[in-house]
Amino acid sequence: MSAILSADDLNDFISPGVACIKPVETLPKQEDYNPYEVTTEDKVQAQNPAPASISLTDCLACSGCVTSAEAVLVSLQSHTEVLNTLDSYPSIDVRRLADSWNGTVNGHVPQPANARLFVASVSPQVRASLAATYGISERKAGFMIEQFLSGSQGLRIGGQHNNGFTYVVDTNQLREACLVLGAEEVAESIANKSKSKPVLTSSCPGWICYAEKTHPHILPHLSNLKSPQALSGTLLKSVLSRTLGISPSQIWHLAVMPCFDKKLEASREELTDRWWQPSETKDLSEPAVRDVDCVITSRELLSLAEQRGVQLSSLPLEPVAPSDRPPFPDTKISNFLFPKPRQRTEQSATAGSSGGYLYHIIATEQARHPGSTISVQRGRNVDVAEYSLLSASGETLMKCARYYGFRNIQNLVRKLKPAKQSRLPGAARRMAASASGGSEYTYVEVMACPGGCTNGGGQIKIDDVASILPQTRGEEVVNIASPQSQKEWLKRVDEAYYSADSDSECDEDMVMANGNGRTKAESVHEVVNGIDVSDVQEVLDHWVSLVRVPLEKLAYTTYREVESDVGKNKASGKNLDDAARIAQIAGMSGGGW
Template identity: 35%
Template sequence: MSAILSADDLNDFITPGVACIKPTDEQNRGDRPNQELEIEIDGSGQPMEVTKEGNTTRLQKAQISLADCLACSGCITSAEEVLMAQHSHKEFLNALKEHKDDMIFVASISHQTRASLANALGISWEYVDKLLIKLFTERLGFAKIVGTGLGRKISLKQMSQSIIERKYGSEALNKPVLSSICPGWVMYVEKTHPFLLPYMDRTKSPQQITGLLLKRLTAAEYDIRPTQVYHLAIMPCFDKKLEAARPESDEQMDVDCVITPRELVQMLQEEEIDVDSLLLSVQNDADYCDVKVLYEHFAPKNWLGPTESWYNDEGSPSGGYAFHYLNEVVKYAVGNLGAKVESLEIRSVGGRNPDIYELELVNNDTGESIATSAVVNGFRNIQNMVRKIKKPSGESIGNVRGRMAHRKRRGDASNKKTANTVSIDPLKCDLIEVMACPNGCINGGGQISGPSDRYSAKQWIQKATDIYNSIPLSIEPDSAEMEQWITAWLEKFTVCNSRLLKTTFRKIEQPKDTATIALTSTW
């Protein structure tokens, strides 16, 4: 979702013709960038560019790609536009000034955000963590700051367990489960393909789970109400703002404001906070030598695994949902199916491009494929996936299995062995991890872009990915320990299980005024 938002239409659904914000291409204007021009229609109905001297140039038709549309804010509803405006660094700063004495401020930072900042500043992820902690606690007066790792672990566990229960329970898993962690993908389904909603997993994202935990535990520590805790989340994507604004059953906000790394940098510039001076103070501060001590010190009391909350998880740079599901199936297969852990192997099967691939859990003793998952990133791949899911008649998935198949060699990344040429079909998998952005969350719309004169977009994303992967992997809390902690926490704060773990979806109706749509949808 673009940071540029328009309010040109009073209708709830802003139609593309009214609010398209794709910038015009200036590069074809040659040596006349400031010349006065007019647009006229010639006798054949073609648009012509006319100069003051009467010279004419035929204009090209505007080309609007899918990427242009989905990077634009023109198709968000006007209600969503208001919500987006509320989640800005300016609104956050206003709240900080207005409520500094009567609210406790806390922050959560995503792994992708830290990688983006480290990439832009040319420092390690560890120094970024120290920098952020010093910035928010000492310069801005925050009481608590955590990584989103705990919320992610709970989210990973919840999604994986729910699919395993369906796969090996009474309910046959005859269709892929579609992840719902990406709000851009969720809004796309709600607005354009609501027939997919029954197949979307309802697990909450790490942002929202972290928000509930952070506000409630901070409130308990300071003996105040959760509404007196202001939670700022720094996330890689603008759509996370709309996710934060989704209604909860008790109408309490778990995330008060979401800003992106790009907005954070803008805020530092506007507030005249010098990053180099801040880094120097971090280097000269003896209390900032051990980052693990900082993790522990600034986490709320009774937070499970303060250090682990900043550490990483194996799998994709979007959280690793596809990988983690198979890792959970490994535990189930060893405990319930009599499989030997040393015989189980997770293999990667490449797709037609790096943004679509499959993971397969294989028992090497029997040659059996136990479980499969897939990663589908970017709307180009998403559109193909949706097209194959949907019957020509428009009916929903059922047992229909589309074909996204193509030939690739299967290889194990660890031992470089390859097997026979095979086809992949994400729609035959148990779980599809779906992310709107190409390359996933590491390439979120709010991430910091690199200098184009030094790096290509691909090189810059790879640098950020390498930094993300350099964050140490966390040791997953024992399942029983995590379950006991969550149960005790839920009982103490009288929060129901579904409030912590599950979200809801809704079909968003298109505008009914077809005449208005016809008039305003011309490009």
């Protein structure tokens, strides 16, 4: 059972008046299909429409059948699914594949036809959650997770094939690429007005779901950049399939994330190999392959360990031995994914707990204006903040903002909503004033969870700790209980997240086994916000050259309006406030909203 559910929740109750927003698609026949024609379902007649079905893609962060959506979530993406997959397929021998691809003759036996290459990516917020739980540093929590997923004392101790994950990637490395590309996107939007102002973060799937289903006027503002999770999936599947000569369907990618909504993101049809495979290798007769096959959360990681019979606290807090992991097949990509030593880019309270998109973008602009300073002003609550870049003379060069939490997001959306036409005296002046409600910002970082990603719905909660830890340690942590207990717990998680880069435990011996590249200290490139921008761009150029796919297809995605009854008057004439009830239902279920 998913950690988000309890027996009391399993009533499969759909609240009256809360619309299920799964649209019934009745598309024209293929021979009549014109890809350049825009049509709506009321203009397309179908004699026998197929029955509507509800899947994870339609439901997770939506406004309707919360319990039904969770049932789909459990069946499609859960820790049980991870174990079933590991036990159903033998693991690909990457060393043999690499030798075969390079023309080396050896004595390895042929690969089974149904073999899979298992890879994983882990977010820093998950490591922070485990660090707070076990009282260790964020870096050691990363080693704990790596040992569990890849090491000989982790998942490999059981199952039919004793499988584990061949590669475990830190999504912080792909986050660097997202930050660099995000800064470029904003700079281009300023120079060419290629996007409506302000540009809005698109890495939070709960926020994207809300925008697509309830506020289509927001879509032109959204960044088209993929999230670190999605970019990790595209990079791993495209590079490994190309360098090892295997199909993307033979690579199974697990993402460990702080948020249940990330399961929704993984199921988007835009995030499959259909969107980036070269046309000459694309087989439309085969089903699309997801870039991320399964997402589990921090709490589900604990359930995964429990079901396999592994005690996380007993695992070595050091990297997996080189003998237990084959080298990554491309050296340049390996140096990027597994840097040596394992250093971290800046994590600070100023940058926020959700990747620091806003902070990197304004820091990039600051680097172009010597002598400028960044001013931060708190908004109406702790989850709203305004950032201003001021020149040496005090002139405002750029304004950005951070909006975390659903209630604050609603305020932002209202500011950006186009004003209705009116013929009343002075209407034009009022419309002009209201239209500028949010447009003074160049960029807004939007996250659905109050407190940001460290407070994701799938993170370990204080009430879970007593059952996880030994009796004395569990009581010690839970005894901070008070009306503010969960806030105090979140502070511990934030401390682990922000203290990561000041951790002094990174010795030369404690490095990822695959890394053999230069250190950050050896880099001669300009560094912005702790990120070597030129180095990241070189890696991206190499990726494009290696897989022979344009960066536009690899690193960017699209969004679309989803027709819905949410927020509209019902036929009964009752003007129900769906938005408030959506927030209440999602909050009770532990989701991002």
